[in-house]
Amino acid sequence: xxxxxxxxxxxxxxxxxxxxxxxxxxxxxxxxxxxxxxxxxxxxxxxxxxxxxxxxxxxxxxxxxxxxxxxxxxxxxxxxxxxxxxxxxxxxxxxxxxxxxxxxxxxxxxxxxxxxxxxxxxxxxxxxxxxxxxxxxxxxxxxxxxxxxxxxxxxxxxxxxxxxxxxxxxxxxxxxxxxxxxxxxxxxxxxxxxxxxxxxxxxxxxxxxxxxxxxxxxxxxxxxxxxxxxxxxxxxxxxxxxxxxxxxxxxxxxxxxxxxxxxxxxxxxxxxxxxxxxxxxxxxx
Numbered sequence: 001x002x003x004x005x006x007x008x009x010x011x012x013x014x015x016x017x018x019x020x021x022x023x024x025x026x027x028x029x030x031x032x033x034x035x036x037x038x039x040x041x042x043x044x045x046x047x048x049x050x051x052x053x054x055x056x057x058x059x060x061x062x063x064x065x066x067x068x069x070x071x072x073x074x075x076x077x078x079x080x081x082x083x084x085x086x087x088x089x090x091x092x093x094x095x096x097x098x099x100x101x102x103x104x105x106x107x108x109x110x111x112x113x114x115x116x117x118x119x120x121x122x123x124x125x126x127x128x129x130x131x132x133x134x135x136x137x138x139x140x141x142x143x144x145x146x147x148x149x150x151x152x153x154x155x156x157x158x159x160x161x162x163x164x165x166x167x168x169x170x171x172x173x174x175x176x177x178x179x180x181x182x183x184x185x186x187x188x189x190x191x192x193x194x195x196x197x198x199x200x201x202x203x204x205x206x207x208x209x210x211x212x213x214x215x216x217x218x219x220x221x222x223x224x225x226x227x228x229x230x231x232x233x234x235x236x237x238x239x240x241x242x243x244x245x246x247x248x249x250x251x252x253x254x255x256x257x258x259x260x261x262x263x264x265x266x267x268x269x270x271x272x273x274x275x276x277x278x279x280x281x282x283x284x285x
Contacts, residue, residue, distance in 0.1 A: 023054070027046065028057070052082040090108070097128075189217065193217060198210070242274045
């Protein structure tokens, strides 16, 4: 008798799984046929399905359809027990740009796994400026100092989209205060970062950090440095000019040789020496 009940239990479970699969397939078919509202309603109902695979497909379909009902339905599933489904909920909240969930998403950052951080990065990237500004403010908040490392990792995962907002934190801060921010910027291998950092070469407090960060950016920093050095011919700020020349040497930028040579007869001996040293670094002689 016990064995019979056991078999009946398994049979019912299998039937439920098949029922869920059939329902999500129907919802996806409705979506393909252009019946978006019907597909959305069916997908939302499947967020409670016993099968995590069905719930995963339902979340993806809801994110794809979007609309006023999509965000609230996904928001309610932030406590999803299956880790993979939960990550997909996070991604799709960003995809539908449901702003009432944005603070809750930011609250997930401190205790997130590497996989969840990547999902959160996707979400905040999709939220655009609203999402970016929120995580930058969390990173910079004294009340979040114990979680600063987690927000730092998140911003590195977000990538170039974070550069404009995070670079604004450099102004008027000390070498020590800017260490983590420079770590973030130099981890983002994008030419835009170089353009944003170069103006800080005039700041004695952080100039050496800028030079080191530019070295880490490698080829992504070359074009911006050459352009900035060209502009220095008009402004004539010797310290900034010297630092830009040093950067081209550290980058071993062959495309910068012509620009460096244009400074080889400069009135300042300091500039001429910097040019000579950088050309040696590039050419090796």
